[in-house]
Amino acid sequence: xxxxxxxxxxxxxxxxxxxxxxxxxxxxxxxxxxxxxxxxxxxxxxxxxxxxxxxxxxxxxxxxxxxxxxxxxxxxxxxxxxxxxxxxxxxxxxxxxxxxxxxxxxxxxxxxxxxxxxxxxxxxxxxxxxxxxxxxxxxxxxxxxxxxxxxxxxxxxxxxxxxxxxxxxxxxxxxxxxxxxxxxxxxxxxxxxxxxxxxxxxxxxxxxxxxxxxxxxxxxxxxxxxxxxxxxxxxxxxxxxxxxxxxxxxxxxxxxxxxxxxxxxxxxxxxxxxxxxxxxxxxxxxxxxxxxxxxxxxxxxxxxxxxxxxxxxxxxxxxxxxxxxxxxxxxxxx
Numbered sequence: 082x083x084x085x086x087x088x089x090x091x092x093x094x095x096x097x098x099x100x101x102x103x104x105x106x107x108x109x110x111x112x113x114x115x116x117x118x119x120x121x122x123x124x125x126x127x128x129x130x131x132x133x134x135x136x137x138x139x140x141x142x143x144x145x146x147x148x149x150x151x152x153x154x155x156x157x158x159x160x161x162x163x164x165x166x167x168x169x170x171x172x173x174x175x176x177x178x179x180x181x182x183x184x185x186x187x188x189x190x191x192x193x194x195x196x197x198x199x200x201x202x203x204x205x206x207x208x209x210x211x212x213x214x215x216x217x218x219x220x221x222x223x224x225x226x227x228x229x230x231x232x233x234x235x236x237x238x239x240x241x242x243x244x245x246x247x248x249x250x251x252x253x254x255x256x257x258x259x260x261x262x263x264x265x266x267x268x269x270x271x272x273x274x275x276x277x278x279x280x281x282x283x284x285x286x287x288x289x290x291x292x293x294x295x296x297x298x299x300x301x302x303x304x305x306x307x308x309x310x311x312x313x314x315x316x317x318x319x320x321x322x323x324x325x326x327x328x329x330x331x332x333x334x335x336x337x338x339x340x341x342x343x344x345x346x347x348x349x350x351x352x353x354x355x356x357x358x359x360x361x362x363x364x365x366x367x368x369x370x371x372x373x374x375x376x377x378x379x380x381x382x383x384x385x386x387x388x389x390x391x392x393x394x395x396x397x398x399x400x401x402x403x404x405x406x407x408x409x410x411x412x413x414x415x
Contacts, residue, residue, distance in 0.1 A: 108325060111346070115329040118339040121149040125168065125336065126193050128152055128200070129160035130175040139175055142200050150196050164213065166370055167361075170334070173197040177208040183216030184364035186357065189334035214364040219281035224360040227273045228297065228352045229327045234272065235302035236320055238265040239309045247313075255391045258306055262390065266299030273298070290362050296376065297355040300383040304351075307389025327352040354378040 130139040136154075143152035153160075153169060160172035164182050171193030172180040179197040181190050194210065201208035242261050246252045253261070273294050277284050308316040331352035335343045347353060358375025361367070 108322065111322060112325050112329040115333070115338060115342045115346070118342070119333060119337045120339075121192050121196075121337055122340070123151045123336050124149060124189065124192055124196070124334075125151050125153065125170060126196060127155050127160045127163055127169045127172045128175065129155045129157040129172050131156065135175045138204065142173070142204075150193075161213070165366065167357075169193075171197050173200055173208070175204075177201050177204070177206050179208045179210045180213065181210065182213040182364075183220065184214045184361050184366050184369065186332075186334045186360070187216075187221045188332065188337055192337065214366065216364055217281050217283070219277075220284060220360075220363055223277060223280060223284065223363065224356040225327065225332050225352065227276065227294065227359065228331070228355040229324060230276070231269055231273060231294070231298045231355070232301050232305075232324055232327070232352070234269040235265045235298055236305050236317075236324070238269075238302065239305040240314070240317065242306070243309045243313060252310075255393070258310065258390045259387075262299060262302045262306055262387070265302040266295055269298040269302075270295045284363055285365070289367050290359070293355075293359055293362055293372070293376070296379045296383065297359070300379040300386065301351070303383050303386025303390055305386070307386045310390055323350070326350055331356055351378070351382060 128139045128142050130136045139154050143154050153163065155163065155172075157172075157174050160169070160174065161180065163169045164172055164180060164185070167182075167185055170181070170185050170189040174180055179194060179201060181194050181197075183190075185193075198208055198210075238261060242253050242258070270291065274286055274291060277286060277290075305316075305320055308320060312319075326346060327350070330338065330342060330346045331350050333347070335347050338347055354371075354375040357371040358369075358379075361369035361372050366372070
């Protein structure tokens with residue numbers, strides 16, 4: 082009796098090793114690559130001065146910005162308004178006050194404060210630092226952390242629904258998918274609110290914060306459930322790596338990212354919309370532009386996800402399984 086060839090098994094082993102190497106390359110670019118290439122590029126900061134001699138000094142400071150920072154010369158009132166709207170990451174109010182905000186992404190605030198302090202010291206003396214809307218350690222970490230936890234929690238809920246359907250041999254219907262989306266949104270929001278209270282009981286938990294958390298969770302749940310319905314567990318190959326992008330890309334301001342990462346990843350990642358909108362709400366700025374932008378983007382994700390999850394008809398996964406040959410092979414006797 083001939084010995085079966087082992088070449089197919091060996092080829093499969095090489096393909097598996099190649100897939101592992103490719104996964105390492107992709108994740109390296111998506112995560113550590115973004116962090117390793119962080120450098121300021123056109124970071125927006127402002128120098129503010131009243132009319133008079135200090136205005137001349139402000140113009141002189143702005144003329145030496147270079148490519149790392151982008152100066153704006155303003156009045157003290159306008160400078161603080163720009164900071165409230167997050168159009169700049171810090172303001173140097175001449176003669177020697179550096180103004181930053183706890184509602185601004187900490188990565189941008191840190192670099193801005195260093196640049197503003199250096200400019201003030203060049204004029205002589207040590208500047209005073211004033212922080213608007215000061216944030217605790219939990220307040221700085223929570224926006225991105227809660228966004229990532231919402232993604233993971235809702236993803237687990239969607240995956241369990243798909244796996245349970247496969248186990249009983251029947252895909253969940255539209256009513257079950259809708260129930261799962263809403264229930265995951267409610268329960269995950271409760272978990273996130275609990276973490277906020279656990280981490281820092283002074284952080285606000287009003288209806289605006291809870292509503293934004295619920296919108297974030299249901300939007301993530303709907304999008305994930307829709308993709309899982311279409312692709313089955315294969316959607317995890319898309320949804321899983323997106324979670325890894327969150328800390329590396331969404332945790333930075335765009336002016337610190339390499340232009341390639343800024344355009345390819347940061348521009349569309351849903352985590353930045355949820356994180357920055359939540360940051361403003363937690364620091365008492367419900368009228369900040371990123372709250373409105375985040376709400377619209379998340380509402381769009383929710384609508385798109387509901388269409389994918391609830392649209393009548395068979396999913397691509399069902400059609401693939403229907404076209405697949407029966408696994409039972411009949412053996413006839415001739």
